[in-house]
Amino acid sequence: MTRSVHAEWTKLRTVSSTAWTALSLVAATVAVGALAMAGLGTVEGADTVRYSVSGVLLGQVAAVVLAVLTVTPEYETAMIRTTLAADPRRGRVLAAKAATVTAVVLGCGALGMLGSLAAGRFILPGQGLPAPSLVDGPTLRAYSGTVLYFGLIALLSIGLAMVIRHTGSSITVVLSVLYVLPIAATLVTDPVWRERILKYSPMTAGLAIQNTLNLDALPIRPWPGLGVLAAYAGVAVVAGAVLFRTRDA
Amino acid sequence: MTGRDGFTQVLRGELTKLVTVRSTVWCVLATIGLTVLLTTLATSVGSTNANEGPRFVDEFHFVHQPLTGDGTVTAHVVSQERSQEWAKAGIMIKAGAANGAPYAAIMVTPDHGVRLQSTFDTDISGNGGTVPRWLRLTRTGASVAGFESTDGNSWRQVGTVNVGALPASAEAGLFVSSPPKIETVKTNGGNETRGSATQGAAVFDNVSGTSLTPGRWTDDTVRPPGGDPLANEGRSAEEAGRFTVVGSGDVAGYGIASWQPPGNDDIVANSLGGVQVGLMAVVALGVLFGTSEFKTGTIRTTFAASPRRTRVLVAKALVLGGSVFLAGLFASVIAFLIGQRNMRRHGYEPPAYPYVSLTDGPALRAIIGSALFLAVLAVFSLGIGTIRRRTVGAIVVVLALVVVPQILAPVMSLNAEVWINRLTPVAGLAIQRTTERFDDAIAPWAGLAVLAAYAAVAFGFALWQLRKRDA
Numbered sequence: 166m167t168r169s170v171h172a173e174w175t176k177l178r179t180v181s182s183t184a185w186t187a188l189s190l191v192a193a194t195v196a197v198g199a200l201a202m203a204g205l206g207t208v209e210g211a212d213t214v215r216y217s218v219s220g221v222l223l224g225q226v227a228a229v230v231l232a233v234l235t236v237t238p239e240y241e242t243a244m245i246r247t248t249l250a251a252d253p254r255r256g257r258v259l260a261a262k263a264a265t266v267t268a269v270v271l272g273c274g275a276l277g278m279l280g281s282l283a284a285g286r287f288i289l290p291g292q293g294l295p296a297p298s299l300v301d302g303p304t305l306r307a308y309s310g311t312v313l314y315f316g317l318i319a320l321l322s323i324g325l326a327m328v329i330r331h332t333g334s335s336i337t338v339v340l341s342v343l344y345v346l347p348i349a350a351t352l353v354t355d356p357v358w359r360e361r362i363l364k365y366s367p368m369t370a371g372l373a374i375q376n377t378l379n380l381d382a383l384p385i386r387p388w389p390g391l392g393v394l395a396a397y398a399g400v401a402v403v404a405g406a407v408l409f410r411t412r413d414a
Numbered sequence: 415m416t417g418r419d420g421f422t423q424v425l426r427g428e429l430t431k432l433v434t435v436r437s438t439v440w441c442v443l444a445t446i447g448l449t450v451l452l453t454t455l456a457t458s459v460g461s462t463n464a465n466e467g468p469r470f471v472d473e474f475h476f477v478h479q480p481l482t483g484d485g486t487v488t489a490h491v492v493s494q495e496r497s498q499e500w501a502k503a504g505i506m507i508k509a510g511a512a513n514g515a516p517y518a519a520i521m522v523t524p525d526h527g528v529r530l531q532s533t534f535d536t537d538i539s540g541n542g543g544t545v546p547r548w549l550r551l552t553r554t555g556a557s558v559a560g561f562e563s564t565d566g567n568s569w570r571q572v573g574t575v576n577v578g579a580l581p582a583s584a585e586a587g588l589f590v591s592s593p594p595k596i597e598t599v600k601t602n603g604g605n606e607t608r609g610s611a612t613q614g615a616a617v618f619d620n621v622s623g624t625s626l627t628p629g630r631w632t633d634d635t636v637r638p639p640g641g642d643p644l645a646n647e648g649r650s651a652e653e654a655g656r657f658t659v660v661g662s663g664d665v666a667g668y669g670i671a672s673w674q675p676p677g678n679d680d681i682v683a684n685s686l687g688g689v690q691v692g693l694m695a696v697v698a699l700g701v702l703f704g705t706s707e708f709k710t711g712t713i714r715t716t717f718a719a720s721p722r723r724t725r726v727l728v729a730k731a732l733v734l735g736g737s738v739f740l741a742g743l744f745a746s747v748i749a750f751l752i753g754q755r756n757m758r759r760h761g762y763e764p765p766a767y768p769y770v771s772l773t774d775g776p777a778l779r780a781i782i783g784s785a786l787f788l789a790v791l792a793v794f795s796l797g798i799g800t801i802r803r804r805t806v807g808a809i810v811v812v813l814a815l816v817v818v819p820q821i822l823a824p825v826m827s828l829n830a831e832v833w834i835n836r837l838t839p840v841a842g843l844a845i846q847r848t849t850e851r852f853d854d855a856i857a858p859w860a861g862l863a864v865l866a867a868y869a870a871v872a873f874g875f876a877l878w879q880l881r882k883r884d885a
Contacts, residue, residue, distance in 0.1 A: 182806075197822060204827025208600040215602075219825040223818055230810055333705075333805035334437070337698045337813075344817050345691050349452055352687035354460030354679060378602065 169252050169261035176244075177235055177265055186231040187273045190315075194224030194277030199284040206292050212378040213294050214304050217285035218311045221372070224277055225318050228270045229339045232322035235266045237332040245414045255410050259327070263402065267319045274315030278308045303377035310374030310391055317371060317391070317398045318343075324401025327409050342397075343368040360384045367397045421729065424720050428733040432703065441699035442737060445788065446745040449692030453685055453749035457756035460684070464677025464766035468638075470534035471673070472513045473663020474502070475648025476634045478587030481507060481553065485624030487586045488550040490566060491522050492656075494616040499525035500664065500672035501592040503616030504549050507558055507577075508585050511634040516579045518558035519589065519665065520572060522547045526671065530560035532575035534667030540572035545616070556580055566620070586623065587631065590614050590661035593672055594644040598853050600828050607853075609644045609674075611662050618657040628655070635661070668765040677766050682780045682848040685753020686746055689784045690820075690843065693791055696738055697816065700792040701808040703734050704799025704876075713885045723880045727800065731793050731873060738792040742785035747772065750781055776848035783845030783862060790862070790869045791816065794839065797872030801879055815839050815868070831855075839865045 177183050198220030205211050239245040252258050285297040299305045325342075326335040346366030353359045363369040364384040373383055373390025380386055385393065432438050481487065487505050494503045504521030518532040520540075528540030528547060540562050548563040558580075560572040592614025599606050635648040645663030652658075666673035707713035720726055754770060763769075770777045795812050802808040819838040823831045835841060835855035844861025847854065856864070 197825075200830070201822075201825040204825075204830055207827050207829075208602065210602045211600075212602050216825055222821050222825065223814070226810060226814060226818065230806060234806065333698060333702055333809055336806060336809050337694060340813055340817070341691075341694045344813075344821055345694060348690050348817070348820055349456065349687075352452070352456045352684065352690070354456075354462065354684065358459040382603070 166257060166261065169257050170265055172248070172251065173235070173261045173265040177269065180234070182234055183231065183269075186227045186234070187269065190224050190227035190231065190270070190273040191277045191280060193227060194220035194274075195280035195284055196220065197223045198281040199288060202285060202288045202292075205289070205294060210378075212376055213285075213289055214297050214307045214377045215375045217281050217289070217297050218278065218307055218375050220277060220281055221274075221311050221314060221375075224274075225315065225343065225368075226340065228274070228315050228318045229322045229343070230336060231270060231273075232266050232319040233326045233332060233335045233339065235262055236323055236326035237330055237335050240330045240414070241332065249414055256406065259323075259402075259406050259409055263320060263323050266323060267316045270319035271312060271316040274312040277315075278312055282308065301377075306387060307375045307377055310387065311372075313391060314371050314374060314394065317394045320398040321367065321394070321401050324398065324403070324405040327405025328401070364390075365393060367394045370394055421725060424725055424729040425733060427716070427719070428726075428729045429737075431707075432733055432737060435706070437702060437706075438699055441695045441702070442741045444695035445692045445699070445738070446741050446748075447692075448695060449688035449742075449745040450749050450752065452688035452691045453753045454688075454756070456687055457685060457753040457760075460757065461760035462677045462679065462762055462766070464675060465761060465763060467676030467766075469765065470514070470667030471664050472515075472534070472636055472638065473642060473645040474589045474591035474636055474665050475650065475659055475661030476506065476508070476511055476585070476587060476589050476636055477631050477650045477657060477659055478506075478508070478511065478585040478634065479626060479630050479632060480583050481586035481623070482583045482625060484552075484554050485586075486550060486552045487623035487626065488548065488620070489588060489618045489622075490548050490620040491545050492617040492619055494522060494524060494545045495614060496524040497592040497612045497614045498595060499523070501590075501612070501614035502529075502665065502672075503545075503590045503614065503618075503659070504588075505551055506587065506589045507551055507553055507580070509577075509580055510585055511632075511636060513636055513638050516577050517665070518551060518553075518560070518575050518577045518580075520549045520551055520560035520562065521589075522549065523672075528562045528572060529671075530572040530575060531665070531670055532558065532577050534665070535669035536575050537670040538573040538575070541570070548620075551586070553580070553584070553586075585632075586626070588618050588621065588650075588657055588659050589665075590616050590648065590659040591663050591665055592661065593664035593666075593674065596674065596852050598828060604824060605828075611644050611646050613646055613660060613662050615658065615660045618659065619655055621655065621657060637663075675766055678849070678851065679762070679767070680847055680849045680851075681754070681757055681762050681767055682750070682770055682777045683846040685750045685757065686780055686784050686846045688749050689742070689746065689788065689846070692742075692745060693788060693816065694813075696742075696788045696792050697795045697812045698809065699738070700734060700795025701799040701805055701812060703730065703792075704796040705803055705805045705808060708803040708885070709805070717885055723885075724877055727873075727877055727880055731796055734796055735789040735793050739785050739789035742788035743782065746781045746784040750777070770848075779858065780846045780848055783858065787842045787845055787862060787865065790842065790865050791839065794865070794869035794872050797869060797874075797876040800876035801872065836861075837864065839868050841865060 350362040371394030502521040506519035508517035509515040527542040550561040594609035648661035841861040842865030
């Protein structure tokens with residue numbers, strides 16, 4: 166297993182796209198979070214913590230790209246055959262891949278959150294709002310939960326990419342799964358159905374973890390919400406693993 | 415006979431590539447399927463109870479006295495505060511000072527000229543312009559004629575309205591109203607629309623009329639039973655025949671332009687909402703159409719067969735844009751028809767929501783515009799795909815510009831949100847709007863022009879690069 170992980174880490178580390186996407190993840194997360202906080206002055210009763218970690222809305226695109234690019238190019242270049250020749254146990258290959266990418270994305274997500282925290286401590290007091298502090302329980306939940314969210318997005322992407330095995334389609338499908346349902350929710354005029362969509366779509370359910378205020382008014386509470394996303398990611402990874410074992414590479 | 419590399423051949427070659435590759439055909443089908451499916455789902459669960467809400471509003475300040483039988487009232491509106499674009503100041507003949515009593519009124523507004531209105535459903539436009547203005551109402555039985563004049567000598571008839579239930583002894587006099595100001599407020603839960611009362615004020619002089627007696631005026635603030643927090647108490651003062659009247663609220667209903675109905679959904683845009691999902695497939699299609707030839711090396715064969723690169727890319731854009739337009743048009747028409755039928759079943763009916771047909775001007779613009787939106791977006795994606803030559807980078811760039819802004823808008827400030835809706839390709843979706851709203855960020859065609867500008871820049875840059883770089 167150590168060797169498989171080492172092999173995956175080498176493949177990941179030596180591709181230039183990894184550095185770019187990792188850097189984009191951190192930069193986009195911090196930048197969007199800072200922009201959101203800068204506009205907080207006009208928002209009534211705002212959950213300032215949620216705004217400070219909202220950079221994930223853009224940063225997750227980089228997480229998706231990073232994760233998909235560890236899977237599909239191997240099929241497009243037939244590198245996967247070399248990988249499987251070196252390590253024929255497919256379950257182990259997938260586990261090593263998933264572990265490596267998720268660890269990298271979790272690390273980048275943590276950096277993005279630390280950057281957002283620093284930005285929040287700098288921007289929010291200037292607007293007369295309390296600075297976020299990880300000593301506060303709900304704030305800690307929002308920040309650490311967002312890091313976990315990044316990791317689950319990586320797992321979801323790996324699973325779907327294993328199923329689709331085509332770079333362009335995989336990225337389009339994963340981003341559609343994340344972004345389309347929240348947009349669709351705005352088109353539904355029926356409040357009951359809108360709440361149902363927000364409750365069970367991967368992005369909005371997972372991001373429930375970012376809330377620190379009025380938890381009872383949310384479509385889904387923080388941890389169960391992250392659980393919904395984890396279920397999606399789990400199903401995707403299992404589907405990817407089953408197909409990986411049963412299909413020719 | 416055209417040579418083998420004539421433009422027709424190039425076009426045909428590109429069309430063959432589009433229809434014989436499985437992934438591109440899938441993308442076209444997915445565009446249609448997603449658009450229709452999402453609209454069907456969204457409209458089959460939505461509902462409205464707007465028709466159960468109030469059908470008129472009758473709130474203003476009235477300075478009046480009885481007018482028995484036929485007669486005339488004339489007044490000169492000297493000035494009017496611009497408290498709201500639809501503030502009204504003028505003269506009114508009304509069955510009584512009770513809320514909801516039938517009326518006819520002629521008025522001047524700050525932004526919408528002179529109007530002759532009656533019985534909460536009739537609205538006749540007079541000349542544009544604003545105060546000072548002379549106004550006159552002449553009652554003959556149930557019929558009331560409205561006149562306007564700029565000098566008090568030469569009068570122009572605005573129109574005649576029929577007020578069915580006007581009793582022999584009606585109330586006539588001056589009135590002032592000013593509808594609530596509606597604004598969007600950002601809250602933690604999202605955008606909220608709120609109204610706040612405004613206060614209109616106007617000065618009148620030269621008030622005269624049949625059987626009007628100076629000094630016998632009665633003041634009444636007309637209100638619905640129970641009052642309304644969005645309309646303040648009015649008042650008036652008279653000094654040597656010069657009246658200052660202060661009033662708040664509105665006198666309107668379905669058919670009157672200033673009416674703010676309880677439901678304000680844009681049923682045409684709602685039935686075309688699926689386009690916002692279908693566009694994902696269009697982006698994938700456009701990018702793949704641009705990058706796949708570079709990836710497989712087919713582009714070298716293409717350029718060997720037709721060395722003029724500009725022509726090849728133009729042919730690609732025409733084939734792609736044309737196909738997406740046709741697919742988008744088909745999807746929009748189907749989505750519109752299904753959406754309208756579903757919404758009618760869920761309470762979207764007159765008077766709150768008049769039926770819209772496929773051939774109504776604004777609906778037609780929205781439907782054809784949605785197809786144009788998708789076609790232009792496809793060309794934009796093709797341009798980015800040709801520039802980047804890598805599927806991943808291109809798809810991410812286009813989606814980041816087209817989809818992500820809509821996701822980010824809710825956490826941005828109100829100003830930032832308006833500019834996102836004006837300056838990103840998302841602006842193109844404004845073409846689907848058929849009702850004017852106070853918070854529209856950009857006009858329909860202007861929005862589509864923003865997207866077209868993105869496409870033009872991307873396509874121009876792609877052409878330039880294609881000629882300079884090795885394939």
